[in-house]
Amino acid sequence: MASNSRCAACKYLRKRCPSDCIFSPYFPSNDPKRFENVHKIYGASNIARMLQRIPVHLREDAANCLHYEAHCRVQDPVYGCVKLIYQLQQELNVAQNQLVKAQAEIALLLNVYGPPEDYISGPQTSEEDLSYSFENCYTQPNIHGHLPLDPSSMGSGLM
């Protein structure tokens, strides 16, 4: 196989890229940084092993998520993407607390006056609305579009 058709992983590892290369579909030669990051954090053999244990149709998602986590850790060697989890939890707490207060405010106003004649009730929020099921996650063909997986947008978002 010609050198210029090797995937980013085989180029980086300076080895021949076999036709059934485990990296090739997920680490194209035009994005060398993508493999460099995951290699730096996990090591090539760990990535290969992890991908091999995953059903083929889910490997692209796995490679995207590994790349995301690796990029986060390269950017922030201490907290990695756990920092983003913490940040999102904080934001969620703030929003949910504000929502509870707003709902109490609405209840107070309605209690004092009752609903006005032309009052069109807004969507009533409930605890049920706030719960979230992640069951559909596995049915999505590619989680990429739903996540901030673009490393170029992560710097400011995380720091």
Added chain:
Amino acid sequence: MASNSRCAACKYLRKRCPSDCIFSPYFPSNDPKRFENVHKIYGASNIARMLQRIPVHLREDAANCLHYEAHCRVQDPVYGCVKLIYQLQQELNVAQNQLVKAQAEIALLLNVYGPPEDYISGPQTSEEDLSYSFENCYTQPNIHGHLPLDPSSMGSGLM
């Protein structure tokens, strides 16, 4: 050094635990699973290298975060902790949308009636309240207490 004073990493790797062992402070012998998980995902040499490059006072946070990410990936080999990020983003979107609607409902009620005499205005929410600064993250001595880093609580939370 006696066998029973080796850290979990040195026990797992079946080697002597030196007095300056890089793993010892963060992978105590009474929690062998902790090292097993990070070793499975990152490999011992990668963990050692990552810890060595981090200032000593931040290594415990780093070990906790690496452990958290590794545990997530062991539990969910495809999405790892990125799944939690996606879930939190979805929950945050729901909560923020509901908050906007609730605020519109309050504005409508106040516009129709004006504030009642004994109306005690609840905390007014604003975009500013919703923003979040993560600057303090690095000043926290240990992020552990602020994150769902207890693996025993993660199974149901993530699935």
